[in-house]
Amino acid sequence: MPFAPESRALYSRLRRWFAKHARPLPWRGQTDPYRIWVSEVMLVQTTVAVGIKRYPRFLKRFPTLRSLARATLDDVMKEWEGLGYYHRARYLHQAARIIQDQYGGVFPSEYDEIRALPGVGDYVAAAVSNFCFGTRVPAIDANVARVGARLFGITGGVRNGPVRAKVYRELSKLMTVGNGAIWTDALIEVGALICSPRSPGCPSCPLTQNCRAFEKGHPDKYGMPEARTPRSEVQVACGIIRRGDGKILIAQRLETGLLPGLWEFPGGKQQAREALAETCRREIEEELAIEVRIGRKRMVVRHAYSHYTVRLHVFDCVYLSGRPRKIGCQNWRWVRPTELHALAFPSANRAIIEAIGGIPTENSQS
DNA sequence: TAGTCGTGGAC
DNA sequence: TGTCCAAGACT
Numbered sequence: 001m002p003f004a005p006e007s008r009a010l011y012s013r014l015r016r017w018f019a020k021h022a023r024p025l026p027w028r029g030q031t032d033p034y035r036i037w038v039s040e041v042m043l044v045q046t047t048v049a050v051g052i053k054r055y056p057r058f059l060k061r062f063p064t065l066r067s068l069a070r071a072t073l074d075d076v077m078k079e080w081e082g083l084g085y086y087h088r089a090r091y092l093h094q095a096a097r098i099i100q101d102q103y104g105g106v107f108p109s110e111y112d113e114i115r116a117l118p119g120v121g122d123y124v125a126a127a128v129s130n131f132c133f134g135t136r137v138p139a140i141d142a143n144v145a146r147v148g149a150r151l152f153g154i155t156g157g158v159r160n161g162p163v164r165a166k167v168y169r170e171l172s173k174l175m176t177v178g179n180g181a182i183w184t185d186a187l188i189e190v191g192a193l194i195c196s197p198r199s200p201g202c203p204s205c206p207l208t209q210n211c212r213a214f215e216k217g218h219p220d221k222y223g224m225p226e227a228r229t230p231r232s233e234v235q236v237a238c239g240i241i242r243r244g245d246g247k248i249l250i251a252q253r254l255e256t257g258l259l260p261g262l263w264e265f266p267g268g269k270q271q272a273r274e275a276l277a278e279t280c281r282r283e284i285e286e287e288l289a290i291e292v293r294i295g296r297k298r299m300v301v302r303h304a305y306s307h308y309t310v311r312l313h314v315f316d317c318v319y320l321s322g323r324p325r326k327i328g329c330q331n332w333r334w335v336r337p338t339e340l341h342a343l344a345f346p347s348a349n350r351a352i353i354e355a356i357g358g359i360p361t362e363n364s365q366s
Numbered sequence: 367t368a369g370t371c372g373t374g375g376a377c
Numbered sequence: 378t379g380t381c382c383a384a385g386a387c388t
Contacts, residue, residue, distance in 0.1 A: 027384095039384080040384060040385095041384095041385095042384090043383080043384040043385095044383085044384070044385045044386075045382085045383055045384090045385060045386095046383065046384085047382085047383055048383080048384080050383090051384085085385085085386090087386080087387080088385090088386085091386085091387095118386095118387095119385095119386065119387090120386080121385060121386045121387080122385085122386090123384070123385060123386085124384080124385075124386085127384065139384080141383090141384045141385075142382085142383065142384075142385080143383090143384070144384085184384090185384095188384060191384095192383090192384085197381090197382080198381095225381095225382085228381085228382095304379095
């Protein structure tokens with residue numbers, strides 16, 4: 001155990017710092033695996049500020065594993081609306097049913113069982129195991145990867161597999177003492193509050209005396225992500241399709257790909273040398289096999305996704321003929337504007353819903 | 367391995 | 378306004 005003395009001192013400083021500076025967060029200090037699991041999945045690539053708002057609401061809607069397992073997927077998607085990365089909600093629902101069916105409703109306690117649940121990767125499995133089942137497994141999220149790379153003086157982009165493997169190895173050596181939950185929580189908190197990507201606050205960091213990057217004088221030269229590929233812009237057209245009784249036609253997206261299972265105003269991407277009104281007409285025909293007359297452009301919505309940005313050109317349309325068919329969508333529905341609030345829509349559609357007199361969903365607004 | 371998958375907050 | 382990024386997982 002060559003690292004034990006150093007580990008103990010480091011852990012001790014970390015634990016004391018955490019006890020004094022940790023933010024009070026709604027999921028902090030809990031040990032119910034269902035609640036911890038929900039928090040970890042919700043916080044994947046999601047800011048703490050958003051989590052603080054949405055986590056309590058999710059638990060109020062689905063207080064227990066059983067309630068989540070018994071819910072319809074549509075209800076879960078509605079609750080997840082605005083959080084993004086919607087496959088997380090689908091996996092959450094799936095996994096709840098697996099635990100209900102295969103584990104008698106009792107959350108599995110072995111790391112390998114937790115890791116095998118859909119939507120649970122190395123990080124979430126380690127975190128749940130440490131917070132709820134007393135283990136000491138390095139849980140490497142973006143914070144811990146950055147803190148670890150600096151602490152151990154590991155060069156290279158932190159999203160890089162080999163770099164993360166080194167952090168894992170070194171952290172395993174340190175985590176032979178102390179409490180795994182505190183290790184995990186405290187390392188993440190150091191990354192969030194002190195060891196930030198751009199300007200690490202070394203003077204107030206509990207790890208400074210052990211930090212190789214600090215020792216070398218350039219902490220910000222370590223633990224940085226590799227550059228991201230630039231985003232392109234795509235033109236999209238969609239239609240507010242009305243018929244005589246005032247109802248509007250909406251479609252439910254396919255279960256795979258972008259925004260799986262969410263509802264939307266029918267439309268799609270512009271092709272080369274195509275007028276946007278024609279894009280709108282063509283996409284609606286291809287998706288639903290109906291004919292519409294394209295009216296005036298109602299609005300343009302700009303929206304940024306992970307890998308590209310879109311300009312969404314919204315046209316007023318009049319329904320002409322044909323019974324809608326599920327060709328490029330998994331479902332469709334004629335609804336009154338006041339019914340839209342019950343269904344999950346992408347955030348980019350919020351302005352459209354508001355414009356046509358639907359009740360705007362209050363998700364993620366400040 | 368590298369691309370895909372959203373969104374809002376911070377600056 | 379633009380850019381970066383967050384308690385990653387999956388294919």
